[in-house]
Amino acid sequence: xxxxxETIARLVAFKKGKAVPMASDLQIxxxxxxxxxxxxxxxxxxxxxHGVACGPIGKPAEFxxxxxxxxxxxxxxxxxxxxxxxxxxxxxxxxxxxxxxxWVSSEAxxxxxxxxxxxxxxxxxxxxxxxxxxxxTYATERFPIGxxxxxxxxTSALRQHYATGxxxxxxxxxxxxxxxxDPPRRTNILAAVALAEQTPxxxxxxxxxxxxxxxxxxxxxxxxxxxxxxxxQLKGRAQIIHDALMTVVSQxxxxxxxxxxxxxxxxxxxLLTAPQLQNREAxxxxxxxxxxxxxxxxxxxxxxxxxxxxxxxxxxxxxxIEAAICMGDRVALAKARLAGRILEGSIENPRRMxxxxxxxxxxxxxxxxxxxxxxxxxxxLFLLSDPRQKALxxxxxxxxxxxxxxxxxxxxxxxxxxxxxxxLQVFTPYVxxxxxxxxxxxxxxxxxxxxxxxxxxxxxxxxxxPSQLRKPTDLLAAVEALR
Amino acid sequence: MTVLNxxxxxxxxQEAIRQVLATQxxxxxxxxxxxxxxxxKTGIVERLAxxxxxxxxxxxxxxxxxxxxxxxxxxRIASNYSRLNAYLFARKDLPTPPALSALPNLTIxxxxxxxxxxxxxxxxxxxxxxxLKGSVPTFDLQIIDEAFQLPDYRFQQxxxxxxxxxxxxxxxxxxxxxxxxxxxxxxxxxxxxxxCPFALTERFPQVVRLxxxxxxxxxxxxxxxxxxxxxxxxxxxxxxxxxxxxxxxTLPVAxxxxxxxxxxxxxxASLVSVExxxxxxxxxxxxxxxxxxxxxxxxxxxxxxxVIGNERTTVDANSLGVVCAHVSxxxxxxxxxxxxxxxxxxxxxxxxxxxxxxxxxxxxxxxGRADASEFHLDAGRLCVMMSRHSVACWLMSRGGIEERLLRxxxxxxxxxxxxxxxxxxxxxxxxxxxxxxxxxxxxxxx
Numbered sequence: 001x002x003x004x005x006e007t008i009a010r011l012v013a014f015k016k017g018k019a020v021p022m023a024s025d026l027q028i029x030x031x032x033x034x035x036x037x038x039x040x041x042x043x044x045x046x047x048x049x050h051g052v053a054c055g056p057i058g059k060p061a062e063f064x065x066x067x068x069x070x071x072x073x074x075x076x077x078x079x080x081x082x083x084x085x086x087x088x089x090x091x092x093x094x095x096x097x098x099x100x101x102x103w104v105s106s107e108a109x110x111x112x113x114x115x116x117x118x119x120x121x122x123x124x125x126x127x128x129x130x131x132x133x134x135x136x137t138y139a140t141e142r143f144p145i146g147x148x149x150x151x152x153x154x155t156s157a158l159r160q161h162y163a164t165g166x167x168x169x170x171x172x173x174x175x176x177x178x179x180x181x182d183p184p185r186r187t188n189i190l191a192a193v194a195l196a197e198q199t200p201x202x203x204x205x206x207x208x209x210x211x212x213x214x215x216x217x218x219x220x221x222x223x224x225x226x227x228x229x230x231x232x233q234l235k236g237r238a239q240i241i242h243d244a245l246m247t248v249v250s251q252x253x254x255x256x257x258x259x260x261x262x263x264x265x266x267x268x269x270x271l272l273t274a275p276q277l278q279n280r281e282a283x284x285x286x287x288x289x290x291x292x293x294x295x296x297x298x299x300x301x302x303x304x305x306x307x308x309x310x311x312x313x314x315x316x317x318x319x320x321i322e323a324a325i326c327m328g329d330r331v332a333l334a335k336a337r338l339a340g341r342i343l344e345g346s347i348e349n350p351r352r353m354x355x356x357x358x359x360x361x362x363x364x365x366x367x368x369x370x371x372x373x374x375x376x377x378x379x380x381l382f383l384l385s386d387p388r389q390k391a392l393x394x395x396x397x398x399x400x401x402x403x404x405x406x407x408x409x410x411x412x413x414x415x416x417x418x419x420x421x422x423x424l425q426v427f428t429p430y431v432x433x434x435x436x437x438x439x440x441x442x443x444x445x446x447x448x449x450x451x452x453x454x455x456x457x458x459x460x461x462x463x464x465x466p467s468q469l470r471k472p473t474d475l476l477a478a479v480e481a482l483r
Numbered sequence: 484m485t486v487l488n489x490x491x492x493x494x495x496x497q498e499a500i501r502q503v504l505a506t507q508x509x510x511x512x513x514x515x516x517x518x519x520x521x522x523x524k525t526g527i528v529e530r531l532a533x534x535x536x537x538x539x540x541x542x543x544x545x546x547x548x549x550x551x552x553x554x555x556x557x558x559r560i561a562s563n564y565s566r567l568n569a570y571l572f573a574r575k576d577l578p579t580p581p582a583l584s585a586l587p588n589l590t591i592x593x594x595x596x597x598x599x600x601x602x603x604x605x606x607x608x609x610x611x612x613x614x615l616k617g618s619v620p621t622f623d624l625q626i627i628d629e630a631f632q633l634p635d636y637r638f639q640q641x642x643x644x645x646x647x648x649x650x651x652x653x654x655x656x657x658x659x660x661x662x663x664x665x666x667x668x669x670x671x672x673x674x675x676x677x678x679c680p681f682a683l684t685e686r687f688p689q690v691v692r693l694x695x696x697x698x699x700x701x702x703x704x705x706x707x708x709x710x711x712x713x714x715x716x717x718x719x720x721x722x723x724x725x726x727x728x729x730x731x732x733t734l735p736v737a738x739x740x741x742x743x744x745x746x747x748x749x750x751x752a753s754l755v756s757v758e759x760x761x762x763x764x765x766x767x768x769x770x771x772x773x774x775x776x777x778x779x780x781x782x783x784x785x786x787x788x789x790v791i792g793n794e795r796t797t798v799d800a801n802s803l804g805v806v807c808a809h810v811s812x813x814x815x816x817x818x819x820x821x822x823x824x825x826x827x828x829x830x831x832x833x834x835x836x837x838x839x840x841x842x843x844x845x846x847x848x849x850x851g852r853a854d855a856s857e858f859h860l861d862a863g864r865l866c867v868m869m870s871r872h873s874v875a876c877w878l879m880s881r882g883g884i885e886e887r888l889l890r891x892x893x894x895x896x897x898x899x900x901x902x903x904x905x906x907x908x909x910x911x912x913x914x915x916x917x918x919x920x921x922x923x924x925x926x927x928x929x
Contacts, residue, residue, distance in 0.1 A: 144663070144664040144666065144667070145663075145664075146663065301671075302667070302668070302671075302675075304635070304636075304639055304673075304675070305639075307636060307668060307671075307674065307675040308636040308639045308640065308675055310667070310675075311634075311636045311661070311663070311665070311668075311675040311676065312636065314663035314664065315661070315662065315663050317663070318662055318663045319662075339810075340810055340811075340814075371811065371814055371815075371818075372810050372811045372814045373810070373814065374810050376834070378550070378551065378578070392578050397825070398814075398817040398818055398820070398825065400818060401818050408578075410576065410578060411576070443613070443614060443616070444640065446616070447613060447615075447640045447641075447643060448639065448640065448643075450643060451643075452642045452643045453512070454513070454638075454639070454642050454648070454683060454686070454687075455639050455642065455686075459686075459687075461512055461513070461687045461689055461690065462512045463512075464509055464510040464511055464512070465510035466508065466509050466510045467507070467508045467509075467510060467539055469538075469539060469540070471508045472538060474501070475501050475504040475505055475508070475534070476497060476500055476501045476504065476530075478534070478538050479504065479530045479533050479534045479537070479538065482533045482534075482537040482538070482564050482566060482567060483563055483564055483565075483566075
């Protein structure tokens with residue numbers, strides 16, 4: 001049903017011709033020194049960078065391009081140029097005890113960086129290229145993890161805060177998304193969006209631009225190089241390619257900067273848990289860098305133990321960030337209410353009954369008008385306004401369009417006390433536990449200290465060890481006799 | 484994989500159990516037991532545990548997927564094997580059902596120190612076992628109940644607690660729930676997100692694999708549809724003889740259109756599709772929800788009864804279940820049920836796993852939809868829905884599902900190294916069910 005809220009918001013946006021906010025608080029952390037990185041690949045060569053714009057948020061970009069990234073030395077020099085900037089930025093973050101943050105235009109750009117980091121960190125020709133691959137891996141491996149702040153796609157970040165009047169997949173074009181957020185005056189929104197979509201915003205140039213402009217320039221450069229043109233001539237041809245590429249890259253860079261600026265200036269309310277998000281990212285960053293300092297290898301293929309750690313971390317991170325956003329953001333809370341993931345209602349019959357000396361039982365009914373509820377008997381819920389209180393669901397009874405839930409307080413009977421009759425209360429199955437990840441890692445390290453044969457590397461199935469006891473003639477009868 | 488060939492279904496079922504029990508005497512380090520729906524998995528888990536402690540004098544641990552399953556299994560073992568002592572290993576502050584405390588041979592262990600050092604049966608959910616701190620004497624046998632619900636990364640966290648493993652479950656049902664992004668491992672057939680029996684046999688194909696050949700719950704008429712649709716590589720049959728379970732209607736005169744759906748069951752059909760006018764309704768279909776409630780009310784009005792073997796019972800709220808794909812659909816049915824029928828169990832397919840009712844009403848996952856997403860096409864989901872009943876099942880939907888399936892263009896998101904195409908399997912199963920029901924004249928149009 002949360003989908004319905006988003007659908008309604010999209011319909012409203014369509015009617016108004018302008019995106020509508022879908023959050024009350026800023027859902028992410030924006031590092032003041034974050035780096036904007038916009039790369040363009042050569043068509044058909046997904047692991048190349050033809051041109052790049054790079055700069056801190058709110059600052060102009062530095063540009064670099066190569067005439068043809070298929071020339072390996074030129075390409076490596078460009079990678080090294082990026083690597084130098086990333087290395088410097090990471091070192092500064094480490095010195096300050098914070099974490100780096102890279103902004104790209106879209107999820108397509110994230111995938112491009114992911115492919116590059118996977119490829120470059122195994123480079124055996126140049127240590128600086130391998131190092132760039134490793135450093136980028138921090139950001140790209142963090143990206144799928146809930147609540148991460150290492151790598152942001154501008155489109156994803158904006159989509160967390162706005163609903164547009166178009167389909168979700170169309171929001172992946174940053175230019176279109178920005179047009180919905182700030183539509184031009186006296187222009188039809190759909191016409192404006194259609195115009196915005198003419199400008200490339202991913203990691204590829206426009207095919208028509210490639211065919212009519214870029215390809216002839218690159219061919220001419222290669223021909224000049226093949227025929228032994230002078231350095232000055234080659235430089236001149238390279239400059240023309242650079243100028244052509246930079247018109248494309250600079251637009252992507254400017255749009256990404258605009259997205260950051262919108263989020264930075266129009267969303268003054270930060271999530272209550274933003275400091276915890278920052279701390280967690282800083283810890284993860286320091287752990288990652290220490291592993292690099294110690295020379296640990298970054299695998300592409302996880303062994304079972306590493307996979308168990310990574311998947312556990314992802315599950316905990318997702319649960320924590322969803323609970324954190326729900327506790328802070330009013331729109332997220334509304335979505336959770338509609339989806340029945342939280343329980344909201346008015347309190348009836350609060351009572352405290354004597355059980356035995358110094359033991360009392362505190363129960364109350366909560367009457368909810370929520371159409372959808374995922375609450376079941378024996379679920380344990382936390383009071384959203386004061387999670388010290390925990391209650392056990394005893395019964396759930398549907399009364400027409402209302403639901404009566406009887407709860408028993410199992411924690412926080414004295415510290416929080418019984419809710420007052422008639423008051424509106426919200427209960428949630430999860431509250432963010434920022435220590436859960438550390439606790440899980442310690443536990444996993446203990447549990448997986450010795451890898452059993454089932455998951456050991458090159459493990460072999462052990463030999464059968466038949467029981468030395470006398471085997472009953474009829475095994476089933478022997479078991480039935482135990483009844 | 485061993486398939487048995489013995490004369491009667493009952494004999495085959497018993498021989499399969501003996502074979503499972505024998506693996507423990509033979510000391511097989513791991514056994515994967517694939518079971519069709521209603522084949523008595525829990526009974527086998529009980530017997531394996533009872534044998535381990537009662538006749539082999541071993542330490543046996545059982546891992547379930549939820550606390551509720553652990554409570555239920557602890558109750559069953561303690562009640563059925565009153566001479567054996569069982570331990571329910573539970574979190575310090577976890578409230579347990581009072582009925583468990585009343586069982587004299589069941590101890591609720593709140594810490595690992597409460598667990599015996601010697602032979603025992605200890606039951607808990609897999610997560611609780613994974614949080615066990617410090618060392619405990621190694622268990623001889625670890626039984627994973629509903630093992631196809633346990634992702635491999637969770638199995639890995641408890642596998643070190645025992646020497647031998649028995650992974651018992653139904654391979655045809657809903658895959659383990661992993662909410663986070665798993666793209667990194669999608670090409671890995673034994674990846675951390677994969678159900679642990681699949682991952683284990685992928686790493687060690689020589690692990691002993693057994694199957695249960697008989698469903699005790701399903702009747703032959705249902706098996707005829709369910710087995711080819713959802714278990715093409717797991718042949719099984721029904722234990723019940725044809726016609727041994729039936730629905731009776733004391734007031735036989737059909738007066739309402741809905742009666743046609745009841746009469747076809749009375750005539751012997753165990754699976755019936757009931758179709759309303761084709762319409763795109765979205766997730767919640769008020770009219771379909773009301774029709775589901777109408778069928779329940781009509782069964783009671785016509786004084787329906789159940790004949791199961793020699794037993795005759797009257798249909799009441801406890802005989803009936805409704806299973807839906809979405810919680811919102813569950814709510815839409817529940818709010819329409821009259822107070823007298825509020826005991827009808829209405830739940831989502833995820834929560835209905837492992838449960839059964841004599842009569843089931845299914846809110847078809849593709850009903851009223853304009854699209855067919857991976858969630859709604861999931862073969863496991865429809866399989867769960869169509870295999871909860873022991874007498875009859877009504878499959879409720881908007882018309883036009885077959886046509887929509889025939890028009891469906893699969894996303895074709897194939898993964899390198901992975902042979903199984905979940906979307907295709909789901910599509911095939913859905914289409915098979917729709918076409919076979921139509922071919923058998925099991926479609927009632929309202």
